[in-house]
Amino acid sequence: MTTPKNAARAAKDSSVFRGLARVGYVVLGILHVVIGGIAISIATGGGGDADQGGAMTQIRSTPAGVVLLWVIALGLFALAAWQIAEAFLERDPDTKKKWGHRAKFIGTAVAYIAIAATALVFALGGRSESSDSSQTFSARLLAAPGGVFLLVVVGLGVAAIGIAFIVRGITRAFEKHLDLPSGAARRGIVGFGVAGYVAKGVAVAATGVLFVVAAVTHDPETAGGLDAGLRALAGLPFGAVVLWVVGAGLVLYGLFCVARARYNRM
Incomplete structure (x- = not known):
């Protein structure tokens, strides 16, 4: 007997x-290559927005x-x-592990949907500024009861995601x-993955720190998206070098994503 779950599993397994x-x-790899290129451009005195919106504007x-x-x-x-299908259709007898597994995949799915929606907006001729969205979100949260605390929690959560990327890479x-294949191809893909995950983690963690700063200073304009996080790195000692390295790492992460399309277990 064919059940809805069996039908969904068959669809998921289809070529x-x-x-x-x-x-x-x-x-996803193309987007990261473009974002990394913009970050390198900023580090060398160029312009552009090093986030999904900036990448899609260029595309x-x-x-x-x-x-x-x-x-x-x-x-x-x-x-x-x-x-989403992976979250709900995989069998896992350990309940705690199952819900952690689901949360991970659903969270990733939400992120992909958000980027896809941004691409759709640009394809239809519109625009979407992640920095403006982040600042509006921060302003509304700060205006709410307990908003400072909530914004700190959001910032720490985003920073934790960044740290998780770094740990996953290391x-x-x-x-x-x-x-993965063996030999030099394997070493190259793994090297791209390590550098890419660490670079993306640094960029995401910096974005989370800006949310915390916005909460502590009661200044929502301090918050921003990925572009703001990367530009904050440029303000550090040797910031131009740091930003260049992180930008190059994002390019490598993009190349890793392209390789992942071929070698990911699905």
Whole structure:
């Protein structure tokens, strides 16, 4: 007897669904390569916004850019759907582990849906500024009862995600989800993964710190998205070098995502 759960599992295991999800990893890689390139440009005195909005602005300005934005949206929506399916269709007898497993995949799916929605907005001719959204969110939260505490919690949560990326990179925990080739190809992909995860973790953690600063100073304009976090790194001693290294790491993370499309276990 075919049940809805069995039908969903069959759809998840179909070659078409898996292929679309793998496209999601490819377009995620493209976005990170562009964001990393913008960060390097900022570090060397150039301009641009080193976040999803800035990357999509650049993509839209290229020939066939609108088509690529539609592909980005489709691929990331498919990847998000695969993450949700992975959360609920995998069997795990350990209840505590099962809910941790679900939370991880659902959280990742939400992030992919948000980026896909941004790509859709740009494909339709609109714009989306992550820094403005972050500042508006911070202002509304600060105006609420207990808003300072809540904004600190948000900032610490974002910083914790960044630290988790760094730990995942240093420990090479991502390897267990990949069927990698042997030899130099394996070493190269793993090296890209280590550098990429650490760089992305630093950028995300810096973004979280800005939310905490916004709460402590009662200044929502201090908060911002990924671009603000990266620009904050530029304000550190040897900031231009730090930002360049992190930008290069984001490019490597993008290349790792492209490789992940081929070697991820799905």
